Amino acid sequence: MSIVWANHAFTSKGWGSGPTALLARDTARRVGAYLRRLGPAAPVATAGDSDVDLLRARLDREQERLHELRATVAGLVATHRLLRDDGGPALPAETVARLSRMYDSELSRLERLLTAQDDGATPAETDLGEVIEPLVTSLVARGHAVRWDPMPAQVAAPRDHVAEIVHILLENAVRHGGGNAVSIEVRPDGQRVRIVVSDEGAGVDPRLARTLFERGRRRADSPGQGLGLHIARRLAQECDGRLVHESSTTGARFAVDLRQVSTCPALSA
Incomplete structure (x- = not known):
């Protein structure tokens, strides 16, 4: 830039x-x-x-x-x-x-x-709904179809980190989703919370699957620099979390798990 x-x-x-x-x-x-x-x-x-x-x-x-x-x-x-x-x-x-x-x-x-x-200056506990809602609202207002069923959840991670991770995953899904709807789900997973972002596009090139999160890795027709997923994984790791690519029969599917700090019954059931 x-x-x-x-x-x-x-x-x-x-x-x-x-x-x-x-x-x-x-x-x-x-x-x-x-x-x-x-x-x-x-x-x-x-x-x-x-x-x-x-x-x-x-x-x-x-x-x-x-x-x-x-x-x-x-x-x-x-x-x-x-x-x-x-x-x-x-x-x-x-x-x-x-x-x-x-x-x-x-x-x-x-x-x-x-x-x-240092993002540590911002609260280390983040309400996922407060982060995801405006990002989804922006995409919908720009004409993109997004499926999201809000679920209350608090994670042990700085808000800026979570916002950047989710933003990267959603923008990638919209860019590579072939104009189809993208989905974001929040799921309980023991003492952790999983955020899953998926699209219905062409999916990840098998030749890139093993090196997907390395700096500069991208599809030949991608307009990006191949930095987004690398940054998202680094930020997840800094939050004691994990970002992975999951196999899917249609499109691409990425999941990030973060430590849960909420005692909400809906997530501890």
């Missing part, structure tokens, strides 16, 4: 002049400042092996952060356009409220990404 792209995303015509637009423009300036701080990569030809490894690790992590930044900015742009679309049918008040909550939450997450703030 270039600095020009980031600023254009926030300052293009139609953002308006209210408090939300001012906050968005301020965030755009922060995005640009962050990218400028990265600067050009330092030469490594004369560095020692350990220096090269450290630099490579840093560049890999910064690339992942840029991926998260780009995805978050794109989501904010799409949500803002939905909220300000005067030419389309009016959205129900409940949908507008949900999208507004998502917008505010994602702006806060973007701020934390830009300042490299």
Whole structure:
């Protein structure tokens, strides 16, 4: 993502002049400042092996952060356009409220990404419904069919991590689902909770199955960088969780399990 792209995303015509637009423009300036701080990569030809490894690790992590930044900015742009679309049918008040909550939450997450703030600063217990609902609402408002049966569940993981994992899995399902409905399910699994995201597309190429979560792995016709699933698995592992690809007769199916902290009877039955 270039600095020009980031600023254009926030300052293009139609953002308006209210408090939300001012906050968005301020965030755009922060995005640009962050990218400028990265600067050009330092030469490594004369560095020692350990220096090269450290630099490579840093560049890999910064690339992942840029991926998260780009995805978050794109989501904010799409949500803002939905909220300000005067030419389309009016959205129900409940949908507008949900999208507004998502917008505010994602702006806060973007701020934390830009300042490299440790996500441990956010609550370590997350209500899955509060994370999933706005993501599903955004997809539905954008014209995608999503099947989801809400179930109350609290997991021992930072909200930002859970939001990014679910966002990656849902966006992948929509992108590769062939225009069909995608599904997200929350299931009890002993002392853990499983979040299963599936689609009805072509499925995972068998040649990529074993290396699916490695950096840069993607289908030949994929427009992405092959970072999303790698990032999602890393975030799941940081939450003492696990992200796996499950075999399916139709489409692709991914499941992430996280430790349950809720005592809700529906999940402990």
